[in-house]
Amino acid sequence: MKDPFGRTIDYLRVSVTDRCNEKCLYCMPEGYKGWAQREDHLTSDEIVNTVAVATEIGFRKIRVTGGEPLIRKDIVEILERIWALPGVQTLGISTNATRLSLLAPALKQAGVRSVNVSLDALSPELYRHITGGDLRVVLDGLEAARRQNFEIIKLNCVLMRGINESEYLPLIRYAAGRQMPLRFIELMPLSRTDVLNEFNFLSVQELMRRLSQSGELTPLVDYRPGNGPARYYEFFSPELPKPARLGFIGALTTPHFCETCNKLRLTADGKLRPCLGRIGEIDLLASLRAGGDPADALHAAIANKPEDHEFLQNYQPNRPMTAIGG
Secondary structure, eight states: OBOTTSOBOOEEEEEOOSOOSSOOTTTOOTTOOGGGOGGGSOOHHHHHHHHHHHHHTTOOEEEEEOSOGGGSTTHHHHHHHHHTSTTOOEEEEEEOSTTHHHHHHHHHHHTOOEEEEEOOOSSHHHHHHHHSSOHHHHHHHHHHHHHTTOSEEEEEEEEOTTTSGGGHHHHHHHHHHTTOOEEEEEOOOOSOGGGSOTTTOOOHHHHHHHHHTTSEEEEOTTOOSSSSOOEEEEEEOTTOSSOEEEEEEOTTTSTTTTTTOOEEEEOTTSEEESOTTSOOOEEHHHHHHTTOOHHHHHHHHHHTOOSSOOTTTTOOOSSOHHHHOO
16 A cells, blocks of 8 residues: 555554543643543444454554553453454554553453553653653553563653653663663644743754763664654663663654655544644544445545645644544
C-alpha cells in the first residue's frame, strides 16, 4: 500500500480509549471529558474487525494506545483477538505503566511483543507534577514487564525545558542499567496551542549537544527496535553502568522528518487520522455503523496522507492528544 508520496503504509496505531488515569501536562487539558459520550466509541468487535480488514489490505504492524489502554476492561481480549489475526506481524502497546504490574503476564500471554512506557522523570515529586501520578507504581510496572521478557521495552521522555531537564541523565542511567532503549521526544503542540512556547521547547539537537559534552554519541544506523521515526545512538559515558541506546524524535527540528512515515491512527471514537500534525480525519465509525466496508475508509485515509505535518505552520489542534491516540 503506497500513499501519494510513495511511502509504504503498513503500521496502524489503534486507540482503544481517550480516558486516562494520569493528566500529563502536554497531553490532557484540564477539564477534558471527551469520554463522557461512551456510545460514540468503538466496541471491541468494531476495533478487531477494523484491524482484520486492515491486515487484509496490507497492514502488518499494530500498536494499541489510549488515553491509557490498560484501563479498558476488555483490553486483554482485544489484544488476544488482534494477535490471532492472520497478517499481524508485530503487536505492541503504549502505556503509562500504572496497571502494568497487574497486567504484564496477561499482556504477554495475549501476544503483546513490545511495550512503550511514558517516563518523563525519576523524581517522585516531579513525576507527580508532570503527570499527577505515582512514580512508584510505574517503576513496579516496568519491573513486572521485565520479568515477562517482552521482546522490547522502550521508554519515552518528552523534552520540556525548565521542567524535566534535571531528569535526562538519571533517566539515561536507569535505562542503561536495564538495557531499555530510551527515546527523547520534542514537545509538540498537540493539546492546546499554548502547550508549546519558546520558553519550554527543547530540541533534540540541543540535548544531543549537551550529552556530547559528557560522553560520546555514536549513530546506530541499522538499529530499529520498533516502527517509529526515532533515530538511534549509542551513548557512552563514564557515569553509566553500561552504554545506553537513545532514540531522538525531533518532529519540529529534524529535516525530512516525515519522509519515511508509515502509519495511520485510528482514534477511540472511530476516526482515521492520516497525520498526527494535521487535523484532517475520515469518519470510519459512521461508515462502519451504516454498513460500509472499513477498507474504503482505510484506502481513503492512505490516499489523503499528506507529505508532511503542519507543526511549523501555526498548527491549531482541534482536540487533545489523549483524544487522538498516542
